[in-house]
Amino acid sequence: MTQIATEAPRDAPRRRSARAYVLSAIGPATVTAGIVWALLQPYRLTILHPRGQGFWWLFVQPQLLVILVGALFHFFVVPSLLEDLQEEEAE
Amino acid sequence: MPPPEHVHWLFASGFLALGLFLLAEAVVGREVWRKRRWRAYLWPSTMFGMGLAMWPVMVFFTSSTLHMLAHGAWAEVMMVAGAAELGLASGKLRSPLWRLAIVAAFVVTGMAFLVHEQNDWFFQRSAFLHHLLGWTFLAFAIFPLGRVIRPRSALFASGFALAFVVIAVIVFCDRDVAPVFGHLSPLAGTPHR
Numbered sequence: 001m002t003q004i005a006t007e008a009p010r011d012a013p014r015r016r017s018a019r020a021y022v023l024s025a026i027g028p029a030t031v032t033a034g035i036v037w038a039l040l041q042p043y044r045l046t047i048l049h050p051r052g053q054g055f056w057w058l059f060v061q062p063q064l065l066v067i068l069v070g071a072l073f074h075f076f077v078v079p080s081l082l083e084d085l086q087e088e089e090a091e
Numbered sequence: 092m093p094p095p096e097h098v099h100w101l102f103a104s105g106f107l108a109l110g111l112f113l114l115a116e117a118v119v120g121r122e123v124w125r126k127r128r129w130r131a132y133l134w135p136s137t138m139f140g141m142g143l144a145m146w147p148v149m150v151f152f153t154s155s156t157l158h159m160l161a162h163g164a165w166a167e168v169m170m171v172a173g174a175a176e177l178g179l180a181s182g183k184l185r186s187p188l189w190r191l192a193i194v195a196a197f198v199v200t201g202m203a204f205l206v207h208e209q210n211d212w213f214f215q216r217s218a219f220l221h222h223l224l225g226w227t228f229l230a231f232a233i234f235p236l237g238r239v240i241r242p243r244s245a246l247f248a249s250g251f252a253l254a255f256v257v258i259a260v261i262v263f264c265d266r267d268v269a270p271v272f273g274h275l276s277p278l279a280g281t282p283h284r
Contacts, residue, residue, distance in 0.1 A: 066104070
């Protein structure tokens, strides 16, 4: 402890590399592909007209599967991978 | 029991997941990808799981001996390829030649697609997709083969990843009975969606 004030060095903002940008874009690009497909073929999305549909038609909807895969990848795989990538690039 | 096209879409999701995992590995490089142990097991265990899931498909969804043999062959090669890659990831297998298991999986899968499709390309959509998948698997086997010869090549790693994405797109296009580019044989049946 000291009463002399010192200036803490400011952390230089880390620049994200091209690899980090590409990695961060994979999940959103997949989700976007699913959304575009849903917009182009809304009749395949049974959640929009669920009456009279059986279990499998409601449970397995291809556009939603694409969105789900992209989202799971983005939220569960990418964050730790970005951390490790930035760590490696800082070394 | 789900209709066959739903089963195809579920497998397409598995192929898409494989493609994204491998694409991420190709982007960051193998060293970074393997910094966490669970990530090294991610795509091989997905492949192994898809092989396991193919067995009930073989039992419940095949309408002929030829279909049953083709689905059984896919189940076996996917499990062997997944197990070989799991062994390599864990360090229990050391020879890089084990990576040839995935090359064999591509070749066997492609041949099984071509052999078990009895109709021509434009009979209906699933016939077209079977032919397309067969030739796609055979042509894209160059990427896993290149990965064995040059394990650090970004070209082969990216090509290997994108092969699974392309396969996922093709499998997502499957419908039980549907026309392809306006062609539908009257022998194929009535399209229901």
